[in-house]
Amino acid sequence: MNTPVLIKVLVAEDHHIVRQGLCALLITDGAFRIIGEARTGREAVTLARALHPDVILMDIAMPVLNGLEATRQILATLPAAKVIILSAHSDDEYIDRVAAAGVYGFLEKQSSAEILTLAIREVAQGKKFYSPNVALRLGRSKHRQKNASASRPTAIPLLTSRESEVLQLVAEGSGNKQVAAELGISIKTVEKHRKQLMSKLNLRDTAGLTRYAIAAGVIESSVQLTII
Helix, strand or coil, X not given: CXXXXXXXXXXXXXXHHHHHHXXXXXXXXXXXXXXXXXXXXXXXXXXXXXXXXXXXXXXXXXXXXXXXXXXXXHHHHCCCCCEEEEECCCCHHHHHXXXXXXXXXXXXXXXXXXXXXXXXXXXXXXXXXXXHHHHHHHHHHHHHHHHCCCCCCXXXXXXXXXXXXXXXXXXXXXXXXXXXXXXXXXXXXXXXXXXXXXXXXXXXXHHHHHHHHHHCCCCCCCCCCCCC
């Protein structure tokens, strides 16, 4: 009798209890094998490159490096990686940004266990999967984009990966010295990136960067996934 091939999953979630719950749920299902657990976006990038999971379950609100930027960095070196984003945000602009990052799935944190396991199975087979409300919003968003006038204002300025990392660390309250130590760069380089960020985003101070990070979903309050 052949042993079923389990779907290898990397779980990236900074809250220990939530991460434990997700892993327990997937193990109990019997179709999945947890090959790695990440507590930060940077850990997720490192583990994804080392372990090559079938599916990466990525919380978007993580310290050091948020899930969206971690996804971009993973796909830059592993373009075939299959990422499912978990997020408390489900507004149209936010969904557009996540879809543009090249993910295979997007689930709201209110999603049920049945939706979660179905999503992982579908994505493991190379299919896209969005929770019902997200799929509806994504469809409406595409329709709006198709019919938008040429005068529609540009959305979010394009930031480099390093600028995104600096933005998140600054928004989380790190000073230049802490950012430099975390990223392994000089304080002068951090100062340069901060100036570039303020110029690109048309902001004048750290408070402005923090407000922008919150509004853009770079940092957000964590909401536990409902496991039913």
